[in-house]
Each structure stands twice: as structure tokens, then as C-alpha cells.
Amino acid sequence: MGKLPVTSAVLTNRFERRTFVLGALQGGVGLMLATRLGYLAVAQNEKYQAASESNRVNLTLIPPRRGWVLDRFGKALASNRADFRVDIIPDRVADRDKTMDTLAGLLSLPPDKVRDIRDKLDKARGFQPVEVAASLDWERYASVSVRLPELPGVIPQQGFSRFYPTGAAVGHLVGYVGAASAEDYEKERNPLLVTPGFKIGKDGLEKHFETRLRGVPGARRVEATASGRIVRDLGTREDVPGKPIQLTINAGLQDYAARRVGLESGSVVVMDCETGDILAMASMPSFDPNSFSDGIGRIEWKMLSEDDHVPLRNKVLRGLYPPGSTVKPMIAMSFLEAGLDPSASVGCGGGLRVGNRVFHCWNRRGHGTVDMAKAIYQSCDVYFYHFAQKIGMDTIATMARRLGMGQEFPMPYPGQSYGTVPDPAWKKKKYDKEWAVYDTVNATIGQGYMLSNPLQQAVMTSRIASGREVMPRLLLDRNAAQPKSMGFRQDHLDYIHAAMSEVVNGRGTAGRAKLPVDVLMAGKTGTAQVVGLNIGNGKGGLWKHRDHGHFIAFAPFDKPKYACAVVIEHGGGSGAAYPIARDVMTYIFDQAKAMEVLEGFEKQWGGNVQQRMAARYEVFAAKYGASAPKPVPDDAELTERVEQGRKPAEAPATVQTDAAAPRPEPEQAPVTTPSPAPTPAATPTTTGGQ
């Protein structure tokens, strides 16, 4: 081109050609745009329509109402309460401090609660809702609702929260619920788990029956703007409430038993000895599942973890204790089944000489001539030393296992401690030592290697009472077949029953356990030594050095229906246990009379369980208010620590080298001073056993 002289005509020509290029460019671009438009709007229409629809429609899950936990009469042990609540989604909060300040003002939250919420906010992963407050009244709920535009990430809603009407009494029985942890979510990948207000079963029955109790979430479809403002409701699908579970528990009795334990640390199990239905299963002190379900605060955690009464351990299933003399009816039964004549007697002079050793009876003055009945109602140790030597440990151990000692029962709780029924083979295997005379002596008085949990004691009592092979049952089944017979002779059973009735109603060791109603109760006391005589006498001194108190009972004695086992840790002897068993049994037959007694006690104790826990919380809050360390573990860690806290008492690892000193039975030593309330001061937690 450069070679030709450029003229105006050339430029015009060039202009026309280049105009054509521009036109072609425009046409090309137009075509491209039209093609792209067609591609987006027609070819990919479905994809983008779906995207637009998912933008437009917001699906909000409505947490399902949890299935109720009912007692045998249909009374609620765990129910749901309609409430107003406020949650925070940490990810959506713009200014955490400002938001918390505003909320604290609006909801008038106390400073310790604010700090607990801050802790949880720090720990929560983005998607986990953190509860700020529940059970709000309408005014406070509304005061948050109207300020929503300046509080992004704050979600006030109407919903249902779990409610345990009897609080701490069912803490260990039912368990508690809580917001799902990150681990739960990883496992299930269910968006319901991160829906504000949804709670998952964390412990006990709530956890075990999670799938059944949970139900199906409802959903609310709304049209919402990009900033989350709801434009209109497109429809709501109702939730399907979870299915209820009905327990064999008698709610009134459960509550009574829990309250009656009072300031002590112990458990009460009541069973229907004909069917195996568990009517009450209380482990006290306990935690309040209502406040656990809102998440555990610093002060509450400190209070629970420093309590030497181990409120986090379900002692019914995980406490292991030497059963003491409560094994004597069982041993007597083994003698009878082995062919011993019940009228065969020994003379008790306060001890039994075997070889060059003397094994003492708890009554150093001796019981005189003792037959089987007297051996039971006077709890004479020499009688059992004597015949156990003759009949042998294997017979006794077999009977112990038949009656449920050392057995694990199919209960909907993880990790029962099932203790030990020692025999020569067991000792050989475990310690590689030969069985010695003192081992038999120890076993016959429920000491030494012999360890059991309170449920096993209740089962043992039930089987002796009814002569049936009852299994403990927690889920109500009205059509269940009656348990089959143990195969004991009826006259043997009658003999034992009469002897056990004598314990309470005659010349026995628990005369004051006689029921104040027209029903005769049979029972057996037990006192288990915790430390040797060189450390303490078991009655006074350090709380954790005191003897455990046991009492097993059934009523009516001639037609057994209810069996009961009470274990009071470090109660100082059976005198701490049998009044509780008496009052609990009284409740079954005459509620008014039993309540009267309880109310009298609660006046001395400083209120009922809730009031005492609240008072303790106040003390702790005042003492540690500002300075409580931050030990509140997150959910996963908490579960672990709760587990650790409730690890069963270890069976004694050391080999026994001597006979235990039998503890005096308590008729003459009534315990009137309740053990002191545990102080906030840190004391090492005790294990249940010896």
C-alpha cells in the first residue's frame, strides 16, 4: 500500500472497506451475544431456573417436637414446653461485642451468663447456633424481635424446649439433650442438626432412643430477599413429633426416692419383683437436666466437677460397693439349696476359730446359739463363717451369680459396672493365688473381692423375694410374659422371707425400718467397710472414710411385690440406708404419710433438691463469680469428661491378705447427723468401692 501515492480516493476506498469490517465486527458480536443469550436462556434454562428458585425460596427447618418420656402411668418424665428463645449464629454476627451488649441489656442477662455465652461463641463453629436465652416471656422476646435489623445473626424464635418436670431426680435416668456438636454433624450430615433450637440426646435414654424420640422436622418455605428479609410465606409443613417412650418408672416414686436421699450420696432402686419392672432408679446427688440442656456454664461445671459426691456418676449402674451383709440371705439360700437344715445351729461366742486364727463376729459378745433365721436377722457372722467353710465357696458363688450378682443386665445405658463374685478359680486366674480361708470369710459378709452395684442388689432381692428369674426392665411392656421360676423350693423361700421379716419386724438389726402402714416389710441390713480399723472406725471422721450403708428390702413379706435396694456411700453404716428404704416403701403404700416425713426432713436440709442446688449455685457464683476459670469443655469434651467422672469404681487391684473386720450392725448406733453438704473446696473425688 505504501508504494502507491496515497490520495483522498484511496483513503475513501479504504474507509469504505474498513466500514465493512466494522459492520462485520458488529454483526459478529451481535451474533455472538444472541448465541450466548440463547445458550443461557434456552439451553441452560433448567439449571438457572433451579438456581433462581433456590435463591427465591428459603427453606427453614422447624425442629420436631421430641417424643415424651412417660412413666408407667403416663405421667411425663421429659416433655416439651412451648417457649420463646433467642439463638445466635456466630458466622452471621457482624460485631460480636456490640451484639452481646445489646442482647444482655434487652434480655437482662446476668454477667456470669453473658460470659458463658461468650465462651460458647468463641468455641462454636460457624454453623452451630448458640443459645442466648430460652424460656423467655413475650415482652423480652418481642424486645429482641423489634431490634433485629441491627442485630444480624440473632435469631429469635418460637419453639419447644425439653422440660424435665422433676429436674435432678431424673437426671441420670433420662439423660439430657443439647445442641448437636460438630462431631454429631460430621457423622450425620443432617441440616436439622444445625437448625437453631434443635437438640440432640446427649446422655441416658435421650441418647439411646434418639432416633425414636427425634421425629421428623417440619419446614417453612418463604420467599426471602438476598438480605434475608421474608417477603411472603409459601407454606409450612408441620413437624411430625417423635414417638414417646413409656418407662416402667413410677414418676412419683422416682422423685420421692431422689429427694429422700437428701444430703447423702447414694442410690435407690425399687423394682416390681414379680415382673422386673424398675419403678424407681435414683442416683443422687445429680445434675439438673433442664439446665444441662441449655449448655453448662462455668460455675455450674465447677460446682459439679468439684463435688466429692460425684453428681455426674450414675451410681445405680456405675457405683461398685462391697455389698456387706446384704448378701447373707443369698448365702443362706445357697446353704438351703445345698441341703443344709435351717435349724442346724452354731454357738457364736463372738468369733470363730479356724486353725490358729480367730475370725470375729461383729458382735464381740457373741450371739449364743444361732440357727439360720437368727443368723439372718441378727446378721451373725460366725454362723456364715462356719457353714461356708463346710459347704464351700463354689456353691455360694454359683448362687450369687444365679441371683444376679456379677451380671450385666440389658439396660439402655452404656457401660454398666458389674463387679465381682469371687471364687477360687477366679482368684487363681486373676492373682495366681490359692483361695484362702479368709477369702471365704470375707465373701460371706460381702467384703473383700465381692463387689456389686445397687441394681444387682435390687435384682438379687427381687429374685429372692419372688423366686422368679426377674430381669430388670425399664421399658414398659404390659404383655411381657411372667419371668420363669428360679426353681427354688417354696418352703426355702418362705423361710428366708420370714427371717428377713424378723430383721425389720422382730428381733432384728433394723427394727426401726418397720413400715408405718399395715404392710410388713422384710429386709436385710449391710455395712461395708471402706477403710481399715487402723484408719477409722467407719462411723465418724472423714466423710470418705466412713462405711457404706446398705439395705435391701421387699414388701409385703408374705406376698412379695416390691423390692428395694438402697446404698448410701459413706453413710456410716446401714443406719443411713434403711430409713430411706422404709420411707420409699411407705410412699408406695401411703403417699401422704411418706411425704409428711420427707417434708420434715427437707426443712432441716434447707429445701428440696432444686432449692438446695440453686442455693449452692448462689454460693459458688458469689465466691467465684468473676474468677471462675474457663473449664467448661465443649460438647464433645464434656461428654468425655462426664464419662470419666462416672467411670465405675475400680475393683480392688491389690490382693486381699486378711479378713475384713465385720462392722457392727446399727441398731444401737443410729445415725442422726446427716453427712455435711459437700463444700466447694476441692476434695479429691472418691470412688465408690473400697
Next chain:
Amino acid sequence: MPRAYIPATISRQPWGMLLPLMALVAFGAAVLDSAAGGRFDVWASSHLVRFCVFMVMAMVIARLPQELFRKMALPAYGVLCALLVLVELIGGMGGGSQRWLNLEFMTLQPSELMKPGIVLVLAWFYSVLPVGETQNWRSLGPAAVLLGIPAGLVMLQPDLGTGLAITFGAVVVMFMAGLPLRWFLGAGASALVIAPIAFFTLLHDYQRRRVLVFLDPESDPLGSGYHISQSKIAIGSGGLFGKGFGNGSQSHLNYLPESHTDFVFSTMAEEWGMLGGTFVLGVFGLVFRWGLKVSLAAPDRFSRLLASGMTMTIFFYMCINLMMVMGLAPVVGIPLPWMSHGGSSMMTNMICVGTIMAVERWSRSAPKGLS
């Protein structure tokens, strides 16, 4: 052809372009009405009023003699450059980037006016440049200076979109002025080399992010990629016939950002579908075809360059905007002519249209040039 009973001034108007254009503006007003949630007075009414005002302005421009255009080219350019500097100074004092001057009765964006301004001054430059000089550096140097000053000032603001639009207008005029083809090819090749370097050195962070996100919108669906994703969802969900007037959920529920300005096409496409999109493209096609025809029929070099440059300036707006909303170009703040709500762009586009109409009038009155 013109019937006897219609006045010549009316019948002479380019109705083949004007009527579709008016339809497009009316359509734009309808879309703006819907984008405001069915409220006419928010954006739609001012849109129509502005069009009418600037239509009158375009008619006035169309009646101006070519001599005035030639005389005013350089002084107008000078004033605009001065205004750009002024804006820069005010922005510097205000501590942020500012693109407009507040003139009490309206806000004036000098960079907008510079788009037709650069076309005008370059058309004038090449019309006075001796024909023989078009093939050597003397044809390039002054033009480069004329372009460099305003383009540099606008990029400093920083306003990449407008800067590119000004450059594009200038390059089109140079191209049409008959500068050697190899210069353009060479410039294109070097641009390919320089672009990556400029990307890492000249662009601001937010501009760089926009480019990166454009290359992969899903990488940041809630950040910068949000604009592109939501725009594509709006267009794609419209389908063939759209969701119907007033039923666009993307725009009404605020998922679509800037639904009345830069992303007005998406708002439209959601409710009117591909049908509406084709109509918009068709109208633009008619306008550009008219513009190029006018430039081909123009009587002299100045008017030829003027008409084609003005046409391409409008084209550049449309092209970049539509590519952007359909995910073919990064997000740059360029509105869609006659549909987006905004006074400055309406004024620029109507100046362009008025100028092309003026060229059309000149070619009617003046004897045909050389051909």
C-alpha cells in the same frame, strides 16, 4: 418517500432508526418500573424525561452546521481536559476518587463527555491532516497525545471502563482514517504482550480481582463473582419468553445487584426472556446499521470519521455491557445505552446520535463528495 402533506423537517428525520430507538427507551422504562418494584416514579419517569430532554438536545445538535463542529472540536476538547483535571483535583482534596462535578442542577461527569469529545477532535485532526501524511508518524504522534491526556486522566480516577471506551473510540477513528493496517496489527500484538504486565502492575486490586473472578466466577460466589453468577441466573432463568412483567424474582428480591443500572439487561431478560433480548439486540442493530450507512454516505472526510466514530462509541457501550452481564467479560462499570438508568450515559449516547443525525443532514445539503 415523503408524502406531500408531511412537513419536510419531519419526514426527513431518520424514522427507521428513531422509532425503534424510542421503543427501546420505552421498553427500558418498563424494565426500570419493574426493577423499582412496580413504582414508575423511582427510575422510569426520570428515564423518559431525560430521553425527551436529550432528544431535543440531539435535534439541536443535528441542526448545527459542520463549520461549527470543526471550529469547536479543539476548544471543546481543551475544556473537557481541563474539567478532568479539575475533577482529579477535587477528588484529591476530598480524599477519594471522584468522577463528577456537582453543578447544582445536575452532576456532570466529564469523562462521559470525553467519549464523543475524543471522536470529534480526532475526526477534526485527520480531516485537517494532509492526505499524504496519513501513512507516517506525523499522523500518529499528535493523535496519541490527544488520546493519551484524557485516557490517562480517566484511568487515574480510576475508571477503567470509561478509559477503555475513550481509547476504543479514538482507535476506531484512526482505523477509519486510513492509518496503515500493520500499525493496528502491531499494536494488537504488543497489547497481547503488555496486557499481562499491565494486569499485575497498573490495575488496582479490586480490578484485578474482577478479572480473575471473571475467569472463574464460581471461585468466589459470594464476593466479586456474585455479580456475574446472579446475572447469569437472572438471564438463564428467563427462558424463551421470560417470567412475565413484574415477576422477576432475582431483581425483586435483590439477588441481582445494580438491577437498574449496569445489570438492567439481566433484569429485562429475566422477565422478558430471549424474546426481549432479541428485541434489544435488534434495535441496537438498526441503530448501528443506520450509523454506518450515514458515515458511508457522508460528504467529506470529517463527517465520515465523525459518524463512524460516534456509532462505534455507542457500540462499545453495548458490546461490553452485554458481554459483562452474560459472563463473557469482567465486571466493568459500563451501562447499557438507553436502558440503564443514568443521566450521563443517556447524554453521551444522545450526543452521539445527534451528531450522526447532523452528518446525515450535511450529506443531504452538501453535494456528494468525490465518489
